[in-house]
Amino acid sequence: MGERVYVGVDLGGTAIKVGLCDAQGKLLQTYEGPTGTEHGAEVVLENIAQYVRKLVDESPYEWEQVAGIGAGIAGFMDIPEGFIKLSPNLGWRNVPVKKILEEKLGKTVKIDNDANVAALGEAWSGAGAGIPNVVCYTLGTGVGGGVIIHGRIYQGYNGMAGELGHMVVVPDLEAIECGCGKKGCLETVSSATGIIRMAKEAVERGEHTSLALVENIMAKDVFDAAKTGDETALRIINRAALYLGKSMAAISVVLNPQRFIVGGGVSKAGDILFDAIRKYYNEYAQETAKEGVDIVPAVLGNDAGVVGAAGLNLHS
Amino acid sequence: MGERVYVGVDLGGTAIKVGLCDAQGKLLQTYEGPTGTEHGAEVVLENIAQYVRKLVDESPYEWEQVAGIGAGIAGFMDIPEGFIKLSPNLGWRNVPVKKILEEKLGKTVKIDNDANVAALGEAWSGAGAGIPNVVCYTLGTGVGGGVIIHGRIYQGYNGMAGELGHMVVVPDLEAIECGCGKKGCLETVSSATGIIRMAKEAVERGEHTSLALVENIMAKDVFDAAKTGDETALRIINRAALYLGKSMAAISVVLNPQRFIVGGGVSKAGDILFDAIRKYYNEYAQETAKEGVDIVPAVLGNDAGVVGAAGLNLHS
Structure with a gap:
């Protein structure tokens, strides 16, 4: 056969x-x-x-x-x-x-x-190949995720395990409403939608930023502006990274996965995003839990x- | 045999x-x-x-x-x-x-x-009997925890799965240092140590509270004062419960366990604590993730x- x-x-x-x-x-x-x-x-x-x-x-x-x-x-x-x-x-x-x-x-x-x-x-033959326990983030229009335990998808009681975009991470007084009805979900700041919203708000309130010259701002415009040192763009990416890193630190004392994999359109921002995520992860993650744990980009793309x-x- | x-x-x-x-x-x-x-x-x-x-x-x-x-x-x-x-x-x-x-x-x-x-x-023959996926909190001197998946202890990569006391949940500007070296860990507010510290601080700054009459404040004194309607004691228990409920909401979109079990000395506070935990859990947990999920006291004690x-x- x-x-x-x-x-x-x-x-x-x-x-x-x-x-x-x-x-x-x-x-x-x-x-x-x-x-x-x-x-x-x-x-x-x-x-x-x-x-x-x-x-x-x-x-x-x-x-x-x-x-x-x-x-x-x-x-x-x-x-x-x-x-x-x-x-x-x-x-x-x-x-x-x-x-x-x-x-x-x-x-x-x-x-x-x-x-x-x-x-x-990604866990099977992408960025997590050979590693049994990984947590994946997909940063697109929303923030999706998946929890892989012993090489298998972990569903949870209502199939909601890995719905990482709906972890409430933004402090109440800075939180805005999410599509899910709650406030302060990770998705409100770390998705492409969140990044675009923050950029448009900055332009509207007249911040001194090169993004003011962009007609229809996309997440990629924010990354490009950040790479040229635009402070508004850097602050927005930093904020997206802060809550991603904080959510990973939280997951490290719940599941303690060996690797975090980050994919989706927003992950294309590259080092500027990943360096910031790692910085905040290191700041908030318990020391023993983070030993040998890494945060890497997805490799399989679409x-x-x-x-x-x-x-x-x-x-x- | x-x-x-x-x-x-x-x-x-x-x-x-x-x-x-x-x-x-x-x-x-x-x-x-x-x-x-x-x-x-x-x-x-x-x-x-x-x-x-x-x-x-x-x-x-x-x-x-x-x-x-x-x-x-x-x-x-x-x-x-x-x-x-x-x-x-x-x-x-x-x-x-x-x-x-x-x-x-x-x-x-x-x-x-x-x-x-x-x-x-607790998962085997206590408050989680018959339920394969539970997350347990032990609220004592510190905050301990355990993650049970398919009826077994889940260790994680460095054995740090279930170290729930070290989830950073307190906003930075209100965070104090934890024994682990990080700031704002759940343990700093939701352990007996955290509750006693908050009570002593309230007395020291001269708050109008019956706790001022207690010589060596223990967590139980705070629960007793709360039951008589003491506002300082109620605020302290509410704060401990807020971060417990928030951490459970976060866990619900990572692991989506069917049940949360809370044991340890602090859990003896009873309904006054559990009602507040449930209130905050409901406020922060994603709707689908919390369907049919409950938060119950441990039953096996020591x-x-x-x-x-x-x-x-x-x-x-």
């Missing part, structure tokens, strides 16, 4: 990316096509099935070698049942993804939420989702 | 408590004797061996039924090796506890730190240590 391979599906609102991995998490081949969200769940699931078949057909591997299929999806779900309760960005409610895909493809299908799956990808999804059948 | 039983050893600075448990964590019999710390590690370990033999001799169980022995010890240790690197309160450095006790007793011996062992006791120690051979 030959080597076993695993298929991962990264189901996004506009594109579906599928990938083939070996048993070590090496990404062998990918294929991408439109999601077709507007046509409803039935069409989207048929698209997934077609892309998966195409992926394997165009690869040097036989269909029989596919030992399992995994999918990362944004939304609320019953993971053991493979059932999507609600996915706002796909417009889905009560979709039995596992059941339908297993019928279409004749293989075991596992699903998990997209942030957990990306964390598993592939983390397909790799982690492929890994669901090996690590759950 | 009959039913299997397990021996737990709670090694304190002044007394050694040993107990016999069945495989369900029911404490069947206990025996207690002086530690003899002043005579050094050799004598202390011989005392443990004698008390364990006495415990079993005086019980209705045969020595052959003892399936394993566990010990909870305060200090820094190599848990798999059963080796104490440093125990300040016993004055020990580099003591191979597991090896020596196994030679003396001819049974498998496992050790772990006292806070973890107490957490395992027996948690021997029960958890007995459980080390079943849950590690």
